[in-house]
Amino acid sequence: MTIAIHQVRLIDGTGTVRERMTVLVRGTKIAAVGPSNEVTIPKGATRLNGRGLTVIxxxxxxxxxxxxGGEADVVKTLESEQPSYTLLKSAKHAKATIEAGFTTVRDVGSRDHSIFALNQAIESGILPGPRIVGAGLAICMIGGHARFIGREVEGVDQVRKVVAEQLAAGAGVIKVIASGGVLTPGTSPDDAQMTAEELAAAVDAARQAGKPVAAHAHGASGMKRAIQAGVRSIEHATLLDEESGALMKQYGVYMVPTLSALATTAACRPGCGIPESALEKAKAMTKRHKASFKQAYESGMFIAMGTDAGTPFNFHGENAQELERMVALGMSPMDAILTSSARAAKLIGFHESVGTLAKGMEADLVILNRNPLRNIEVLRDRETIVGVMKAGKFVAGPLTNA
Ligand SMILES: [Zn+2]
Structure with missing residues (x-):
């Protein structure tokens, strides 16, 4: 089956925007992209008039x-659920995610290995959802942050063993916890967690399988330890300082800002159900987080978009709010789209198949009836999304049944 979207405005993930373009999709892949007066639409192709529409x-x-699920107390919620119930819930979140135009996600910590079963179900077509690069269980120190979705370890031998377990289960990335966090009581975001040796062992064990490591770190000391250990991305990077910022640039490490995570938590009033300790920590760090993001963007650091969706009031399907937050802090709408497409694909190692719209790439695209470069907020408006295509098939939006 061939689908031709013609006369459309094209934001292809390379930083350019071009008018009156044709995107030709054959099977699961993009067969051609070019000016509408140059691309020949084969006979029998389904034609979609793209006038007034934008493809990203x-x-x-x-x-x-x-x-x-964005519950006020995610730790308590998870503890009250049967693991199989959590998996069913995850499937619902995957559906909401793809309906919002997100065709790929990196899941950096789940309560067990069922994230890989969910991925299998989506890949085989029995459930709707994005492509998933999963970490499985996050790896943390004993009593460390994120232990409610993690494995607690001590010593390099145990780190290696637990990394191997995640890889064997299907992990495409390894997640380590290099500082305290907001949601885990009794841990401080300022404190480094896991030793330099343990972090280096995780990176080495993952590297042997060709997989990158993502490190959760709020405070600068945890960040520095993780960067020097060789991780590929720092998640949150909330309290960036000059030294850690310079190190990230030097090592080519990505920042995944997750502005939405702190912002949605900090926006809550006492009594909203978020544990007091989490609320206090989020409120105390929000301003610094914004400054860190600005510092990173202005310094030309690699930034890849991430929401931390699932944390309190940070709902799956609302993922595009992160682009709004980045733009509000000075990022251009085009850069916000790039950090959520080509640059994100590069971080997760999928850049040869997704993230840009060019011949030979997987046909993952979103058709919008408004221009996100003019107003980034339109991405969060469901009325704007005309179609979400994954691997050549419309999977969400009004075009699904066309
Ligand atoms: Zn997270």
Whole structure:
């Protein structure tokens, strides 16, 4: 089956915008992209008139937790659920994610290995959802942050063993916890967690399988340890300082800002159900987080978009709010789209198949009836999304049944 979207405005993930373009999709892939007066539409192709519409690459969120549902107290919620119930819930979140135009996500911590079963179900077509690069269980120190979706370890031998377990189960990325966090009581975001040796062992064990490591870190000391250990991305990077910022640039490490995570938590009033300790930590760090993001963007650091969807009031399907937050802090709408497409694809190692719209790439794209370069907020408006295509098939939006 061939689908031709013609006379459309094209944002292809390379930083350019071109008018009156044709995108030709054959099977699961993009067969051609070019000016409408140059691309020949084959006979029998389904034609979609793209006048007034904009095509962008399928969006990529590099930091989600499909097993969490944005509940006020995610730790308590997870503890009250049967693991299989959590998996069913995750499937619902995957559907909401793809309906929002996100065709790929990196899941950086789930309560067990069922994230890989969910991925299998989506890949085989029995459930709707994005492509998933999963970490499985996050790896943390004993009593460390994120232990409610993690494995607690001590010593390099155990780190290696647990990394191997995640890889064997199907992990495409390894997640380590290099500082305290907001949601885990009794841990401080300022404190480094896991030793330099343990972090280096995780990176080495993952590297042997060709997989990158993503490190959760709020405070600068945890960031520095993780960067020097060789991780590929720092998640949150909330309290960036000059030194850690310079190190990230030097090592080519990505920042995955997750502005939405702190912002949605900090926006809550006491009594909203978010544990007091989490609320206080989020409120205390929000301003610094914004400054860190600005510092990173202005310094030209690699930034890949991530929401931390699943954390309190940070709902799956609302992922595009992160682009709004980045633009509000000075990022251009084009850069916000790039951090959520080509650059995100590069971080997760999928850049040869998704993230840009060019011949030979997987046909993952979103068709919009408004121009996100003019107003980035339109991405969060469901009325704007005309169609979400994954691997050549419309999977969400009014075009699904066309
Ligand atoms: Zn997270």
């Amino acid at each position: 690459p399928g969006l990529i969120d590099c930091h989600v937790h499909l097993c969490l």
